[in-house]
Each structure stands twice: as structure tokens, then as C-alpha cells.
Amino acid sequence: MRIAFAGNPNSGKTTMYNALTGMSEKVGNWAGVTVGRKESPLKEEYSHGQEVIAVDLPGAYSMSPFTPEEGITSEYVRERHPDAIINIVDATNLSRSLFFTTQLLELGVPVVVALNKSDINEKENTVIDVAALEQKLGCPVIKTVSTEKTNSGLKELVDKAISLNGKGQVAPYVQADIDLHDKNQVDAEDRKRFSFVNDIVSQVETRQTLSSKSNAEDRLDSILLNKVSGILIFAAVMWLVFTISQAWLGPLVADWLVGYIEGFQEWVTEKMADSPAILTTIVADGIIGGVGAVVGFLPLVMVMYFLIALLEDCGYMARVSAVMDPIFKRVGLSGKSVIPVIIGTGCGIPAIMACRTIRDERERRATAMLSTFIPCGAKVPVIALFAGAFFAGAGWVSTVSYFLGLVLIFLGALLVKVVTGYKYRKSFFIMELPKYKIPSIKRAFFSMLERAKAYIIKAATIILVCNLVVQLMQSYDWSFRAVEEGMEHTSILASIASPFALLLIPLGFGAWQLAAAAITGFIAKENVVGTLAVVYGLTNFIDVDELAMVGGANEISVAMGLTTVSALAYLFFNLYTPPCFAAIGAMNSEMQSKGWLWCAIGLQLCTGYTVAFLVYQIGTLITEGHLGQGFVPGLIAIAVMACVVFMISRRIRADFDRQYALHGGKIPA
């Protein structure tokens, strides 16, 4: 038996799905968290030994899809004929939710309505007459609270859905036989349905808190959604998140963890004193050192995920979308583009997938192209490494990295707008703001653990294998002879990375080791740290005591031979060049256009290169009074990039004019 979970966005479908199946799919207190279909068997305690598959669907306001992810829901319940539908209704917003319910009831599939978030109704003294609602809708209605362990109503809900297997459904409202291509007829029919729903709500619901009255939430919104104070508060909140995770609490825990990893590495080296040197290097430096360097940053990432999960849960992140909407609109995006950007702080892949909630194709592709400019969790170790080694752990490095990412999204969108001739089209943004709530520490904790588990698995698999390969390539030359100490530049790794290093001279970091680390970063961004650990033979990137004592001029900065300016340029190069291959693959499937994909990769490469070039050259001019190495070749490279963008823009505009021209593309004399 298959039970589909359908309902409006942010009605609590995935929370209920997780509670019933034991899964831990991503939940969030805003509309549009789920953008794909998910399936899993119900827990034994709910299915009573039967095979019952729960299908979690993206939120939808109606059966007429408005956005691509709404289309998934509509297509599934219409075409795949589930055995029953559990319609999750936000009990705090009955009139809006029942529009979709009445459409589901018309499909003939048995429906059980879950009156979710009933606990909030009780707090607000809103009473819903469940028996009357059941009678009006012609289907069972059960009060539920998915977040409760006991008395959640979930058992009763599932039992009812299972008992309806094989039965039909009578609709209380049947849509008239209208021409669905006629907008006026569809509008009139929708109004009739709304009137039917409002009539039901007026009979079954008694409210103490009227939406027309201003309450504490509205007053808070007036501050958080204000176009000046809203942005200032957002900047302050994000600064606090990055500073706590990457400068205060995170490094303290990481320092302790790294101490153990370093101790283990020393112990292994000691035990292998009589083993062949190459084997000791592979085990101690390649595997333990490389993986340990990445794992050492885990506490920083965990603290950041925990804080962001709290912000998501309390309802603040949805407000950020509304605040950013006017700014993003100026560059051809909208507040909808903010959701992928926020998700992108965790991982670029779900961020790109979240672009499905954007209806406009150009806006959707532009957001997918640009959202990875926000540093994801995998880039946190890279930021923390450079902030620690070159800037004495200064919190401003991560804050600047994230806000520069936002600025690049803004500028990139502006460029896409100019190149695609956006002025011909319009964009709009409608978003339902969720209620504020006290964030669940438990949920944030588990969300953090999930991410930590993923990070460890990645370190123990893909990063371990990469580090091993890097170590072997550094230890041998092309004749497969072991490279002697001091002759690393003759290794396989050096010979592959050196040509790339030449291109990086105008950016201030023309060493083959740094080029190799940047290249392995395309497999997984954590690899930048792992590879640097292997090629420079360093493990302890987090030494709070040393940083405090010497303020940056430490072992790491000495080994890499970078100035603070070139270190910042290298950091930005790694942050703003294309993301890992997995994220590029996600971009490919979401954009569904090879042209857009290659433009995205090109734009990101040009952006990373240009930002690093500007930081290094201007920074060197300010700090040392002269331009850095390779200024002219770098300038030529950037001029070539600008010419390519100009040519693409001209071509798109010419195609556009040809498409809409009335006189064969020529202006008559």
C-alpha cells in the first residue's frame, strides 16, 4: 500500500513523514524545503506488519502547478494513483489549506485530513469543530502534532488511512465542466471554490486571535522586515554565526581534537620507525595527516550547522528572503533566490535543487548558476585554515568571505541580466511567512549530527583516497622511482600541477603545491586542506596557543611561503571558482541546458580568477607600494574574459532581436 503525503508548503509534511518512517529528511520552518519526492516504508509500530510505503511530496497550494516542484505533487497524485492520501492541513491557516483539500477530494482516492499544528491552535484559543469539518468534507479529520512523541494523533491517522485502502472518495465540491484554457473561466471557478471553503471555515472555526489585529509577531516583523534594520540585523546575525563557529567556540573544540589526531600520528610514526620510509609517509602523512587535517575542522562545521539549524527553525530565515527580495529584484532575481543561497551555506547540491521553487526559467537558471558563490560547509575548513594561519584566527575572514559571496551573487546576477536582456521580462515574489517559534535544540542537534556524519564519511572515503593518490604522486616520479627529499619538484604531482601554477602567478600563488590543492578541490572542497597537509607535511592547522603567541607568523604560513595578501587571494580563488564536480552535475540536471552550464562554469572560473587577481595586485600595491608579479599577463587574461562575455552578450541579443523582428531581422529603410 502507498500513502501519499500532500499539503500546502510548510504544513509539516516532512516532519510527519520523518516521525512515521524514522527517516531524517531535511525540514525547515519555511515554504519550499522539500523539492523532490521521497519514499520510505512506515515504521512497524504504524504499519502493523503490512508493507506500507509513505510518499513525501513537495508542498503545493493547488493541483494546478505554479512551480516545477508543485508539478511533482500534482503529477504524482493524479497519475500514480496512491492507495490513500494523507492531506496535511495547517490547522492555524484553515481557509488557505482547504482549497487544495477540496481538489484532492475530487480525485476519487480516499483522503484523510491531518489537522496538523493543533497545539498552536490550542495556545491561540482557536477551536476547530472536527466532527463538523468531517461531515462537511466527507472524509476523516484527525488532529495531529507531528513534533509530539505522545498523543501526536499519528497512530490514529495512519490506522484510518490503512483502513480506507481500496475504498473510494466522494467529493463535497465538484469543479464545473469548464474550458481550462480560458483564464476567466478558471478564475471564476477558483473563486467559487474559495467561497465554498470560506463558508466551511466560517462554520467550523472559532478564532480568538484575528489576523487583522496586530500582535507581537507583527511588531517583530516590522523591525526584521524593514529594508534598513532588516539588512543590518541579518548582517549582525550572520557575523555572530561565523564568529562563534569559526573564531570562538569551534577552534577551541577543534584544538583539543587535533591534539589527539597529532598524538596518534606521532605514535604511528614511532611504531613504524623500522618500516620502509615510503610506507611510513603514506600511512602517517598521507592517510592520518591528510584525513586528520580535514577532520580537525569538524567542530567548526558542526557549530556552524547547529546555529544555522536554530535560525532556520525559529522562522528567521524566511524573513531574510523577504528582506533581500527588493535587493535581488534589482538584479533580476527575487526573494525566492535567497532560499537556495541560505541552503548553500550547508551544501551546494541541495541549494541548486532548491532552485526548482523558482518559476521563471531565466531566474531559476541564474540562481542555480550563482548560489554556489556562498561558501558551503566543505569550504569552511579552507576558510578556517587561512583565517587561522595568516590572520590569527580573525572572525572577519569568514564573515567577509560570506558577504563577498553575496556581493558576487548580486554582481553575477547583474551580469546575467545584462547579457540575457532581462529588461524585457518581469519577476514577482509571493511568500508565506511562517510563525515564529522557539527553535528545537534537539532538532538542531540531530541536524548537526547528520551533517557531521556525512563529513566524517566523506573524509574517510573520497578524501582519504584522494590524499593517498596525492601522496603517491608526490612520492614518485614518472619512472616510478621514489623522489628524494628536496626533489619534490620532479614528482608526478609537481609535473602535472606546474603548468597550472604558471597561470596562477598573476594571482600571487604560483607554487605547484597550491595549484595541486586547488585542482583536487574540484573533487571535494575539503581536499584543498587535505592536499595542503600532504604536500607541506603539516597536520595541525589549528593551534590556538601558537596563533595567540605569534599572531599568524607560524609554521603553516612559513611552509606555504605566502604573504597575507596572496593567502587571501588563494582563499578567495578556492571559494569562488566552480564548486565540486558533484555540484556541477547538479547544476547540469537543474539547468537542462548545456549552454547555461558552460556559461556558469566559465563565469565562476572568471570570477574566482578576477577576485584573486584584484585582491593580490591591489593588496600588494597597498602593503608593499608596488604591483605584484605578473600584473600585465593577468590583466590580459581578464581582458580576454571580458571580451568573451561581451561576445556572448552580443550573440544572445542578436538572437533575441531576430526572434522578435517583424521584418526579417532588418530595419526597413
Place this chain on the structure above:
Amino acid sequence: MNMATIIALLAVVLIVFFAVRYIVKSKKSGAKCIGCPESGSCCKK
């Protein structure tokens, strides 16, 4: 070849074998990013 070398060699072979096996299995099951808690489910249509 001493005992430490044998143990280290065995450990390297086993670790790499299990790491590669995990990567291959994950890729076959549709995961785009190894270790991701979404396990590719975010990409399903």
C-alpha cells in the same frame, strides 16, 4: 619485514578497499555527493 610493516600494509589495503567500495556503492545507488545525508534523494523528480 617486521610486524609493524605488515600491520600497516594490511591496514592500508583494507582501508582503501573499504573506502573505494563505499564510493562505488554510493555512486551506484545514485548519490551525487559521497556521505551526503540526502543520498541523492534531493535530486529525484
